[in-house]
Amino acid sequence: MKVDLSFVIGGFQGGGVESAGQIAVRAFAMKGHDVLGSREYHSNIIGAHSYYHIRVGGKALQMPLDALIALDAESVFTHFQNLKNNGILICDRSSLEKKASQIPSMSKALKKRIELSYGDFPLNQILEKLEFRLIALPMAELLKSLSKSVEKPLSSVSRALNVIGTSAGLYLLGVDEFTIRKAIEKQFRDPDVNLRAMEIAIEEVKGEKRGEIPSVEKKENLIVSGNEAVAIAKLRSQIEFLSFYPITPATDEALFIEENRGRVITVQAEDEISALGMALGASIAGLRATVSTSGPGFSLMNEMISFAVQAEIPIVITLWMRASPSTGIATRTGQQDLLHAIFSGHGDAFKIVIASGDHEEAIEDVSLSFKLAEDFQMPVIHLLDKYIASSLTTVARGKFEFSLPKREFKGDSESYQRYRLTEDGVSPFLPLGMSTMIVSSLEHDEYGFATEDPEIREEMMLKRMRKFKKVAESVSKRSYSIYGAKDADVTIVSFGSTKNAIIEAIERSEHAAKFLQLRVLSPFPDISKEIRGKVLCVESNAGQLSLLLKSCCRVDSVARKLNARPIYVDEVLMAIDDAMKGKEEVILSEGA
Amino acid sequence: MKEPEYKTDAWIQWCPGCGNYGILKALRDAVSELKIDPKKLVIVGGIGCSSRIVYYIRGGNVHTLHGRAIPVASGIKLSNPELTVIVAGGDGDILGIGMGHFVALGRRNIDLKIFIHDNSVYGLTKGQAGPTLPSGVKLRAMNYENAHDAVNPLLLAFASGYTFIARAYAYHVKELKKIMVEAIKHRGSAVVDILQPCATYNELMTKDWFEKRVYYLESIPGEKVAIQKMKERERIPLGILFKAEKATFEERIERFDVDLEKVLEKKAVLY
Numbered sequence: 076m077k078v079d080l081s082f083v084i085g086g087f088q089g090g091g092v093e094s095a096g097q098i099a100v101r102a103f104a105m106k107g108h109d110v111l112g113s114r115e116y117h118s119n120i121i122g123a124h125s126y127y128h129i130r131v132g133g134k135a136l137q138m139p140l141d142a143l144i145a146l147d148a149e150s151v152f153t154h155f156q157n158l159k160n161n162g163i164l165i166c167d168r169s170s171l172e173k174k175a176s177q178i179p180s181m182s183k184a185l186k187k188r189i190e191l192s193y194g195d196f197p198l199n200q201i202l203e204k205l206e207f208r209l210i211a212l213p214m215a216e217l218l219k220s221l222s223k224s225v226e227k228p229l230s231s232v233s234r235a236l237n238v239i240g241t242s243a244g245l246y247l248l249g250v251d252e253f254t255i256r257k258a259i260e261k262q263f264r265d266p267d268v269n270l271r272a273m274e275i276a277i278e279e280v281k282g283e284k285r286g287e288i289p290s291v292e293k294k295e296n297l298i299v300s301g302n303e304a305v306a307i308a309k310l311r312s313q314i315e316f317l318s319f320y321p322i323t324p325a326t327d328e329a330l331f332i333e334e335n336r337g338r339v340i341t342v343q344a345e346d347e348i349s350a351l352g353m354a355l356g357a358s359i360a361g362l363r364a365t366v367s368t369s370g371p372g373f374s375l376m377n378e379m380i381s382f383a384v385q386a387e388i389p390i391v392i393t394l395w396m397r398a399s400p401s402t403g404i405a406t407r408t409g410q411q412d413l414l415h416a417i418f419s420g421h422g423d424a425f426k427i428v429i430a431s432g433d434h435e436e437a438i439e440d441v442s443l444s445f446k447l448a449e450d451f452q453m454p455v456i457h458l459l460d461k462y463i464a465s466s467l468t469t470v471a472r473g474k475f476e477f478s479l480p481k482r483e484f485k486g487d488s489e490s491y492q493r494y495r496l497t498e499d500g501v502s503p504f505l506p507l508g509m510s511t512m513i514v515s516s517l518e519h520d521e522y523g524f525a526t527e528d529p530e531i532r533e534e535m536m537l538k539r540m541r542k543f544k545k546v547a548e549s550v551s552k553r554s555y556s557i558y559g560a561k562d563a564d565v566t567i568v569s570f571g572s573t574k575n576a577i578i579e580a581i582e583r584s585e586h587a588a589k590f591l592q593l594r595v596l597s598p599f600p601d602i603s604k605e606i607r608g609k610v611l612c613v614e615s616n617a618g619q620l621s622l623l624l625k626s627c628c629r630v631d632s633v634a635r636k637l638n639a640r641p642i643y644v645d646e647v648l649m650a651i652d653d654a655m656k657g658k659e660e661v662i663l664s665e666g667a
Numbered sequence: 668m669k670e671p672e673y674k675t676d677a678w679i680q681w682c683p684g685c686g687n688y689g690i691l692k693a694l695r696d697a698v699s700e701l702k703i704d705p706k707k708l709v710i711v712g713g714i715g716c717s718s719r720i721v722y723y724i725r726g727g728n729v730h731t732l733h734g735r736a737i738p739v740a741s742g743i744k745l746s747n748p749e750l751t752v753i754v755a756g757g758d759g760d761i762l763g764i765g766m767g768h769f770v771a772l773g774r775r776n777i778d779l780k781i782f783i784h785d786n787s788v789y790g791l792t793k794g795q796a797g798p799t800l801p802s803g804v805k806l807r808a809m810n811y812e813n814a815h816d817a818v819n820p821l822l823l824a825f826a827s828g829y830t831f832i833a834r835a836y837a838y839h840v841k842e843l844k845k846i847m848v849e850a851i852k853h854r855g856s857a858v859v860d861i862l863q864p865c866a867t868y869n870e871l872m873t874k875d876w877f878e879k880r881v882y883y884l885e886s887i888p889g890e891k892v893a894i895q896k897m898k899e900r901e902r903i904p905l906g907i908l909f910k911a912e913k914a915t916f917e918e919r920i921e922r923f924d925v926d927l928e929k930v931l932e933k934k935a936v937l938y
Contacts, residue, residue: 345768
């Protein structure tokens with residue numbers, strides 16, 4: 076039996092949504108199902124609405140929702156319009172008396188939209204007109220009985236509200252009590268109160284109609300966020316130096332490495348210029364070095380990227396894109412740094428840009444990035460986004476079973492030429508300490524001495540261009556992946572985290588569709604020979620990829636997501652239909 | 668063993684009368700006295716006349732970006748503590764565009780030597796006011812009198828936590844070399860503010876101007892006196908003004924063994 080579920084657990088930031096989401100993801104993972112838990116939160120420490128959108132039976136998000144577990148009234152107001160007819164709505168009974176206008180943390184815009192559609196009425200009056208399976212838990216009473224049962228004051232057990240809501244929800248969706256118990260035990264250091272909370276919740280909903288979640292063959296055995304997946308892959312790749320400046324959504328990757336650094340040198344720099352500067356220094360000294368950042372920090376790194384190109388320094392920059400321009404929305408997703416990444420740094424700053432579609436690809440791409448950076452002595456920008464950064468999913472442990480040998484250096488240390496002219500443009504690399512040399516940001520001769528001579532300048536430009544051509548040859552076989560029908564009526568072209576939504580959509584679409592997932596964006600691949608039927612470009616920005624595509628093929632339709640939320644499977648299905656109807660521009664607007 | 672050769676065959680492109688010649692001579696003498704193997708010597712330059720020094724002394728040298736020598740040098744030193752890492756930059760480079768890094772380095776006390784070639788002008792861009800130029804001064808290439816007050820490199824270094832603070836004068840090559848040697852031998856972040864005339868663009872702070880004002884401290888003063896000395900304007904005290912022992916950043920970062928398998932275990936689904 077194929078399980079296919081999409082549901083949300085919502086509450087206020089600091090109210091246990093994080094643990095609730097992790098418990099739910101773990102419970103379904105324990106049953107052996109594909110699961111993805113996407114975390115949405117505000118740039119706020121406590122009080123604002125946050126939620127987990129969880130998909131079971133697939134690794135892409137899907138609307139509408141089968142269930143909504145609302146830990147507070149704001150969560151009901153925020154998500155009930157995404158709930159299916161007959162979908163399960165689990166909430167606190169007291170939430171039902173609340174009007175949108177009574178919730179201070181809720182955005183004025185959302186209040187206004189609700190008032191326009193439903194009027195400013197208490198939830199129970201609004202919900203009356205809708206066909207949901209309403210499970211209104213008497214939360215105050217349940218917490219009281221929990222307090223009594225564990226002999227602790229009400230104030231100290233009221234945090235367990237998240238476990239009560241989540242346990243009731245999971246149980247109604249069909250997860251067995253044993254599995255929920257195990258997931259809770261794994262979540263908390265001292266799980267006793269929460270286990271009792273779970274029992275009380277299940278007792279309360281026993282007798283209600285339940286779904287069924289069978290156990291299936293278990294193949295993937297780790298649960299990781301995108302940040303963690305990349306951090307672990309970097310440790311596996313034997314990085315030796317990491318510098319960073321705190322920025323959402325990149326910090327969690329750096330902090331995971333810092334926590335488990337062992338002998339890796341980690342430095343919190345004073346800004347992103349310094350972060351990349353230090354890492355470049357480490358790389359010149361022979362260490363495997365890396366930084367991670369997001370759009371605003373990447374902007375600061377630009378001059379250093381140009382330096383790394385000119386001075387031929389290997390470096391891996393992990394760029395976790397978020398909604399921009401400027402500070403934008405720090406905690407929401409987007410793919411708006413594609414062109415910035417490719418064209419970062421002044422001058423003819425040739426660099427490699429790789430984009431991963433999901434956690435597993437991100438793991439592979441980490442070691443590939445280091446390999447390319449070191450083989451070709453240039454920056455590699457590994458492009459990811461907030462959606463991947465903060466979503467949890469299952470990954471086979473075997474994916475982390477790799478190791479990249481440490482950097483090794485051999486060569487003539489007498490009269491060493493850092494920039495020796497070679498056929499492929501790559502000069503032998505010796506680190507500082509092994510020879511005298513000059514590493515220079517100025518145009519230089521083979522030894523690194525500054526020069527303005529026209530012939531040497533031209534030779535050095537051609538050397539760097541040869542190197543980049545060599546990169547293109549080296550990555551040609553992996554620069555894009557192809558999915559779907561051979562003789563398609565529509566070819567979707569996209570990159571990054573849209574991958575799984577598009578793969579699922581082309582499987583479900585009534586049109587014969589094909590998907591080209593671009594994995595190497597610089598050097599940009601020529602995909603013209605792969606195009607069949609209409610060309611539909613899907614991306615979470617104003618149309619950056621479509622601009623690039625026009626350099627090698629036509630683009631018939633562009634589906635853009637601009638609301639800083641991930642792209643959902645059903646949105647891609649709609650975009651395919653629209654493209655087939657000849658619509659040139661589509662805006663995808665789902666998500667709360 | 669043969670004396671290592673520290674000279675390179677690059678043509679030195681500073682103007683006649685430039686203070687950088689004195690600094691270059693003193694630095695070559697200092698590394699020679701300390702018998703630093705050129706392979707283990709790293710001079711990291713920013714951008715400006717001063718930073719060209721990376722081409723004039725044999726070492727494993729790095730010419731970085733304007734204001735960014737300190738971050739790059741920090742990464743190098745942390746990665747290979749065997750290296751002697753010296754940062755060369757002008758006052759515009761280190762105290763103007765790079766000031767944030769200058770302050771951050773003091774807080775870290777990484778074992779780096781910062782030699783500020785301090786001539787109060789941006790020479791290579793032809794004579795704009797540098798961060799150490801007093802307010803009200805109009806030099807020949809400037810359109811108006813300087814509307815900025817001067818930054819005091821020594822007080823800034825003190826406030827930032829540098830553990831070795833000295834001032835020297837470019838044309839007193841022997842004394843400068845001595846201070847450089849002490850700075851290199853010091854364990855931690857050391858700064859030497861090297862006053863130098865810019866013969867082309869600074870017609871106020873000339874050789875004569877400096878030599879009328881400078882005098883040497885007899886010994887390293889106590890903290891209170893040091894701060895007064897750092898503030899002095901009419902006369903200019905030279906020498907080591909402050910020296911302290913403090914753990915370096917290298918010593919502050921704990922390194923340990925980690926078992927990645929155990930880290931992965933924490934992420935296991937557990938069926």
